[in-house]
Amino acid sequence: AMAGPARSLKLNFNAVAKNIADMVTVPVGYTATVLYRLGDPINASTPEYRNDGTDSAESFAFRAGDHHDGMHYFGLRGRDDSDGSSSNRGLLVMNHEAITPSYLHPTGQTISGSGSSAMRTVPNEVIKEFHAHGVSVIEVRKNRSTYEYRGDSAYNRRITTLTDIVLSGPAARSPMMITAYSKDGSRTRGTVNNCANGYTPWGTYLACEENWAGYFRRLSTDDANRTAKELASFRRYGVSGNGRELWATATASSSDDTIFSRWNAMKLGSSSNGSDDFRNVANTYGWNVEIDPFNPKATPKKRTAMGRFAHEGAWLGPVVPGRPLVWYMGCDSRNEYIYKYVSDVGWDPRDADRGMAAGDKYLDHGTLYVARFNADGSGNWIPLLFGHGGITPANPAYAFGDQADVLINARLAADAAGATKMDRPEWGAVNPVNGEVYMTLTNSNSASRTLASTDAANPRFYNDPKGPGGTAQRGNPNGHIIRWAEQGGNVAATSFKWDVFLFGARAGMDRNINVSNLTSANDFSRPDGLWFARSGLLWIQTDDGAYTDVTNCMMLAAVPGRVGDGGAKTIVNTDGATTKSVTTYVGAEPGESKLRRFLVGPKECEITGIAETPDGRALFVNIQHPGEDTRPNYTDPSSYGSHWPDGGGSRPRSATIVITKNDGGTIGAEGNAGG
Numbered sequence: 001a002m003a004g005p006a007r008s009l010k011l012n013f014n015a016v017a018k019n020i021a022d023m024v025t026v027p028v029g030y031t032a033t034v035l036y037r038l039g040d041p042i043n044a045s046t047p048e049y050r051n052d053g054t055d056s057a058e059s060f061a062f063r064a065g066d067h068h069d070g071m072h073y074f075g076l077r078g079r080d081d082s083d084g085s086s087s088n089r090g091l092l093v094m095n096h097e098a099i100t101p102s103y104l105h106p107t108g109q110t111i112s113g114s115g116s117s118a119m120r121t122v123p124n125e126v127i128k129e130f131h132a133h134g135v136s137v138i139e140v141r142k143n144r145s146t147y148e149y150r151g152d153s154a155y156n157r158r159i160t161t162l163t164d165i166v167l168s169g170p171a172a173r174s175p176m177m178i179t180a181y182s183k184d185g186s187r188t189r190g191t192v193n194n195c196a197n198g199y200t201p202w203g204t205y206l207a208c209e210e211n212w213a214g215y216f217r218r219l220s221t222d223d224a225n226r227t228a229k230e231l232a233s234f235r236r237y238g239v240s241g242n243g244r245e246l247w248a249t250a251t252a253s254s255s256d257d258t259i260f261s262r263w264n265a266m267k268l269g270s271s272s273n274g275s276d277d278f279r280n281v282a283n284t285y286g287w288n289v290e291i292d293p294f295n296p297k298a299t300p301k302k303r304t305a306m307g308r309f310a311h312e313g314a315w316l317g318p319v320v321p322g323r324p325l326v327w328y329m330g331c332d333s334r335n336e337y338i339y340k341y342v343s344d345v346g347w348d349p350r351d352a353d354r355g356m357a358a359g360d361k362y363l364d365h366g367t368l369y370v371a372r373f374n375a376d377g378s379g380n381w382i383p384l385l386f387g388h389g390g391i392t393p394a395n396p397a398y399a400f401g402d403q404a405d406v407l408i409n410a411r412l413a414a415d416a417a418g419a420t421k422m423d424r425p426e427w428g429a430v431n432p433v434n435g436e437v438y439m440t441l442t443n444s445n446s447a448s449r450t451l452a453s454t455d456a457a458n459p460r461f462y463n464d465p466k467g468p469g470g471t472a473q474r475g476n477p478n479g480h481i482i483r484w485a486e487q488g489g490n491v492a493a494t495s496f497k498w499d500v501f502l503f504g505a506r507a508g509m510d511r512n513i514n515v516s517n518l519t520s521a522n523d524f525s526r527p528d529g530l531w532f533a534r535s536g537l538l539w540i541q542t543d544d545g546a547y548t549d550v551t552n553c554m555m556l557a558a559v560p561g562r563v564g565d566g567g568a569k570t571i572v573n574t575d576g577a578t579t580k581s582v583t584t585y586v587g588a589e590p591g592e593s594k595l596r597r598f599l600v601g602p603k604e605c606e607i608t609g610i611a612e613t614p615d616g617r618a619l620f621v622n623i624q625h626p627g628e629d630t631r632p633n634y635t636d637p638s639s640y641g642s643h644w645p646d647g648g649g650s651r652p653r654s655a656t657i658v659i660t661k662n663d664g665g666t667i668g669a670e671g672n673a674g675g
C-alpha cells in the first residue's frame, strides 16, 4: 500500500564538487568499493581476467560482460524482499549494453576493407563480443562493512547474444517473426544492447533492448527486394547500413555459421534450403526480455505485448492487490515517445511465487498506450489497438495488418495515434510515496528540436556556448526531467497531469535556460538514469554531461515535491534572430537543501544503473565505459583514456561499485518521505 504524506527526509551529505579526476568521488563519510568488473569470472574454473585482450572468446561465457548498465537487487530470502530481511545476501542482475572494442582485443577489432566491403576477419573476436553483451546474474553478500560477489554461486549466469529465447505474447508466431532459426516464429537467438531494466512483483527481471537496430546489416541493395511495408518499417526503426561491429561479415567453417549470418537482415535467397533466410530477424529484437534470476534453467522470454521500439527500460508502478499492473517505458531516440503497458487482470499476491508463469499471465495480456502531453498541463494515454484511431490497413503511412503488426511496429502505431515527440526519453522512476512517475528527457539537438517545434512539455531551445564536450550546442543540449500524476491515482487511467521537475543547465546561465535555478552544488546536464530509494529519495545519473571539460558524469540525490508544486512558467527561447515564448509547468526550485551532487565518476564514463538493498544501507552503481573516447596507442599505456578501476597502466573496465556509509547508515538521506 502507498505510504502517507511527506515527513522529514533530509540529505545527509555535503555536495561533491565537479571534477575530472580518474576516480569515483563520493562525499566524506562514504566509501565506494569496486565489486564486479568487465571480465571478472563467475565460476570457479574460469581464470582471472588478464585484461590485455588475450582472454579467450569462450571464457567470456563465464565472465562479466562490458558496459554495465541497468540493474536490480533481488533479496535471497525469497522473491519478495520487501520485508528487508534479505539485505545481506541477494542476486544482482545487470545489463551489459555494449562494448568498447579498443580494450576488448589485443589491438582493437581486426577489420579488412572499408565501407560496405569492410569485413571482420577474426571470428573469435566476434564470438567474444557476442558474450560481452547481454545480462549477468551474480550472487552478492555482505562482507563486514561492504559487499562482494560469489565467484562460485550456482545462481551465477550469463545471458548473451547466443542464448535461446522464447518469443511470447501477441506477436509470437506471427509470419513476421519467422526466421531460419525458428520456422514457426516462436523463438529467437540472443538479446542485444540491453540498456535499462525493470522488475516484476513476482521476482523476475526485465532486460530492455535499446539500440538493437544498428547491429543489423542491411545494405541499400536490399531495398529492391522488399515490400513497401517492410521498407516503411525498416526506415522507421533505422535498420540499414553495414551493421555496427560488422558481425554479419564474419564467417567460420568449423562452427554454426548462422551465429554470424543472423545479423544480416537482408533477403538473401542465395541458399536452396533457406538456411540463410534471416529477412525477419530484426523483428525479433526491440523487446523487453523477462529473466528469472532464481531459476537458472528458465528460458528467457521476449514479452511482445509491451511493444517493440528502442526500449530504455520498464518501470513498475504501484502494486495494489486487485488492480492492474503498469510498467512505464521510454523509446530513446530524438522525437520518440513515452509509453505505458497495463495488464488485463488485477494483481493477485498469490502469483508472487509463480516465476515466469506469472509473466505469462500479466505480461502477455495487456494494453500498450502512448502519451500525449497537452499545452494546458494535462495529458492523455492513447491505446495502440488494431482497428482503432487510424491504426488500420487504410493508414497511408503504414498498412497495419493485425495486432502483432501494431506491436512489432509500435513506433508507426504511435505516429498514427498523434503522440507527443519528446527530447529522448531515458529512465523512468515511480515515487513510492505517491505513485507519481518521473522520466528523464536527456537532450535534443537543433535539428530535432527546432525553435518552432518547442512545446509545453519540451519547452527549451537555446544556445549553450560551452555545452557537452565544451563545444557550443543548440536545441535542448542539457535535457530535463518530466513527471506526471495519473488521474485519481489510477495506474490504468487514460489521463494525467504533468510538470517539468528539473531542467539541466550550467549554474549561472540565463534563467530562461537555468529554469530550476541550479547552483554549483547541484548543476548537471543530460539526465539519464533515475531511481527512487524506498525512502522516497530520488537518484539522478548523467550521461555525457555538459562541461565534460570541467566535470565527468555524475550522480545527484533529490528530495522531490509533487506535480504542480511550482506552477506555470513562461520561457523565452531565441535562436539569435527570432524569439518564441513557451508556457510550461515547472516543479518548485529545489535549492541546495533538496538537490545535491553525490558522486562524480572517472574519465569518459557514464554513470548508469542503480540498485539498493532493502535496508537502504548499500547502493550499487554502474560505471560504464571509462576511457571510451580516447583511441589508445597500444605501445604506450599512458595514452589510455582512463585506468579506472585497476590503476597503473591498466586498461579501463566498466564495473559495478557498491557504496556504503562509514557509520552503517542509510545512503544519501536520513528519514523517510512516507510512513
Ligand code: FEO
Residues within 6 Å of the ligand: 097, 195, 196, 210, 312, 332, 426
Ligand atoms: Fe542506453 Fe538510452 O541509454
Ligand code: CA
Residues within 6 Å of the ligand: 195, 196, 312, 426, 427, 528, 529, 543, 608
Ligand atoms: Ca541510458
Ligand code: CA
Residues within 6 Å of the ligand: 426, 442, 528, 543
Ligand atoms: Ca544516454
Ligand code: CA
Residues within 6 Å of the ligand: 543, 606, 624, 625
Ligand atoms: Ca553509454
